[in-house]
Amino acid sequence: MEISVDAVVAMAPDEASVKAARGLVSPGKWPLLGVDEEAVWGACQGSGSKPYQVKIERAGLVCSCSCPSRKIPCKHALALLLLLTQHPDLFTAPRPEWLEEWLDARRQRAAKQEARKESANTRAKASSGSDGKREQTRLLRMQDGLEELERWMGDQIRQGLSQLSEQYDVWDKLAARMVDAQAQGMAAQLRSLGKVGSGNAEQAGLLLGRLGRLQLMADAFRNRGRLSLPEQEDVRAALGFAPGKDEVMAGPDRVEDIWQVFGVTFAEEEKLWRRRVWLYGRESGRMALLLDFSHGNRQFERVFSPGESLHMVLAFYPGAAPLRAVSCGDIESAASDEQMVFPADCSFGAALERMARLRAANPWQEPLPLVFDGARLCRRGEDWMLLTDAGQGLSLDMTDAEAWELLAESGGQRLFVCGEWEDERLKIAGAFVRPAEEGGKA
Numbered sequence: 274m275e276i277s278v279d280a281v282v283a284m285a286p287d288e289a290s291v292k293a294a295r296g297l298v299s300p301g302k303w304p305l306l307g308v309d310e311e312a313v314w315g316a317c318q319g320s321g322s323k324p325y326q327v328k329i330e331r332a333g334l335v336c337s338c339s340c341p342s343r344k345i346p347c348k349h350a351l352a353l354l355l356l357l358t359q360h361p362d363l364f365t366a367p368r369p370e371w372l373e374e375w376l377d378a379r380r381q382r383a384a385k386q387e388a389r390k391e392s393a394n395t396r397a398k399a400s401s402g403s404d405g406k407r408e409q410t411r412l413l414r415m416q417d418g419l420e421e422l423e424r425w426m427g428d429q430i431r432q433g434l435s436q437l438s439e440q441y442d443v444w445d446k447l448a449a450r451m452v453d454a455q456a457q458g459m460a461a462q463l464r465s466l467g468k469v470g471s472g473n474a475e476q477a478g479l480l481l482g483r484l485g486r487l488q489l490m491a492d493a494f495r496n497r498g499r500l501s502l503p504e505q506e507d508v509r510a511a512l513g514f515a516p517g518k519d520e521v522m523a524g525p526d527r528v529e530d531i532w533q534v535f536g537v538t539f540a541e542e543e544k545l546w547r548r549r550v551w552l553y554g555r556e557s558g559r560m561a562l563l564l565d566f567s568h569g570n571r572q573f574e575r576v577f578s579p580g581e582s583l584h585m586v587l588a589f590y591p592g593a594a595p596l597r598a599v600s601c602g603d604i605e606s607a608a609s610d611e612q613m614v615f616p617a618d619c620s621f622g623a624a625l626e627r628m629a630r631l632r633a634a635n636p637w638q639e640p641l642p643l644v645f646d647g648a649r650l651c652r653r654g655e656d657w658m659l660l661t662d663a664g665q666g667l668s669l670d671m672t673d674a675e676a677w678e679l680l681a682e683s684g685g686q687r688l689f690v691c692g693e694w695e696d697e698r699l700k701i702a703g704a705f706v707r708p709a710e711e712g713g714k715a
Contacts, residue, residue, distance in 0.1 A: 276313075276334075281354045284334060286344045286556060294351035300363055307366035308357060314372045315353045315364075327353045328375045337375060343531045343555055343582060343607050382602045390523040411455045415512060418454025419491040422447065426484055434477050441467045457513035462487065462637075469696065479696050486636050506591040511637035515590065518599050526589040530554035531607045532561065533582050533614065535644065535691035536702025544569055550577045551642055551691050551702050552587070552598075555614045560642055561587050561598040575604065579691075579703035582607040594634035596642075613705065615689060619646035621661040628694060640695035646707065648688045650680050659690065659699065670700040679704060 285291045297317060300306075304324060305316035312331060316324035319340065326339040327349045334354075336346035357364060425447065429437065437443060444467035451460035462483075469480045493500065493508045500508065509515070516524075532552040540547045548571075550563040565573050577583075584605040589595035616623075624645035631641055647662035657676040659667040669676070679701070686706050692699040 276331075276354055276357060278355065278358050280334075281351055281358070284346055284354075285351055286346070290344055290346075290348050290351060293348040294355060297348060297352035298355045298359065300356070300360060303353075303356065303363075305366045305369070306353075306356070306364045307368065307372075308361070308364040309368070312368075312372060312376060313353060313357055313364070314366075314369065315349075315356075316369075317349045317352065325349050326369075326371050328372055329353065330376070330379060335379070341607075345529070345531065345556065345584075378603070386522065386601070389519045414454045415456045415494065418451055418456055419459070419494055421450065421454075422459070423488065423491050426488060429484075434480055437480070443467075455513070458511050458515075459487070459490065459513070461513075475697075489636055501593070503591060503593040507593055507635045507637065510590065510592065521590050521599050522588045522601050524588055524591060526591070526595055527586055527601065528554060528557050528559060528561075528589070529586045530557045530559075530584075531582050532585050532587065534577050534579050534703070535560075536579055536693075537577050538693060538700060538702045539571055541571070546571045548573055549693070549702070553614075553616070553644075555582070558616065560596060560644070561589070562596050562642070563600065564597055580613065580705065582613075592635055594631050594638070596631065596635075596638060615646070615707070616644060619644070619689060621645045621647065621663055621665065640693035640700070643692045643694040643699060644690070646687070646689045648690045648704075649685065650676065650683065650688070652676070659688075659701075662687075668698045670695075670698045675701075 281294075282291055285294070302318050303315050304318060305314070307314045310331070313329040315327045317327055318324045328337045329335065329350055334346075336350035338347045338349045340347055340349055342348065444463050448460040448463040451457070451463060466480065466483055469476060469483060490508065490511055493504070494512065497505050497508055506516075532554055534550060535553050536551040538549045546567040546569075548563075548565045548567070550565075552561040552563065553559070554561070563577075567573055584607045586601040587598040588601050590597045590599075624643055628641050628643055631638060645661070648659040648667075651658055651660050653666070657669045657671050657673075659669060661667070683704065683706055689705045689707050690699075690701060691703040692701045
């Protein structure tokens, strides 16, 4: 790929990076410079004793630097390319070992991605034969099961929901029927309904809303041929047809970014631990959800901590409003002294609008992320709540011990909150005191 000044400037994340890079375009700051057909490399002397190692793959101008900057590309990578356009004769150093290691790692990742794509293509071809027939049989079974569920829900609405109070076996039997119909996603939702109850008006309202979403799912499945492809993917995923990780990683929706961990939650049910990691892309501005499971104990391959920043490539599951994702390749720490980046509009009203758009695009995504600023933790009676700047009170799914700990760490200051909204309650996944208010994690 030809490298020009205009091309380098176009790569920059902002004007400040271009200005900073121009200040580094001085041969005296670079004790090592090299270039060949595959890569450009250099060592830039910074404020520390060890120069920063700057590496650029010419195919696609993929940049990497050992500096702590979270910007992609950083000022050192931009400066190296600008220096190459002005003084190509200075780039004579042989390849250092650290460059070879980086290029080898990229080749290995590329080979794995290509293997995944080939595997996905092979499976797609196979599905046109016997696999396709099996899927058609499964779809017919699901249709029969959903029609039976619709009849049952109609009967309950006519008879009244109060009769379902504390009848947990009813939901278990319905869930078992959905498993027989190969609709595992519907079965999981039915099991969760047993925890909602219907003994009072609030519980009955929640139950009615959840049943309404199940009816909407049955309607969507029946009319799936009239839906867009992303909407069809949402229906399939809600019913238990989610694509495998290899297929997702071979898909087109991939984002490389510095991903900030906004929050982490855990839950356990029948010896199966579930972890949700909520991420926010510094450059892309996208929210992402990593969903992992561990059997028997709460041990996962990698630990994610609210407040840390990670350089990752995420592949998103297909859908009308993609949220769930899977990490592709290596995860590199991107910690630095820079402050965290938050969404441009963090008001509670804007957060509700974002959540409403997600709900409208995919009614079966549970829970939904609610990310907003200006919340204070308070106690009303025996319950803990978040009080927004506008005066709204949000009920919290939180123990006394968790609430007192957060109150002590935050010192009662206003918080930026990343939470999971489900059944009219918020579960806090991460909370931070904003930098303007003596910043830091709470």
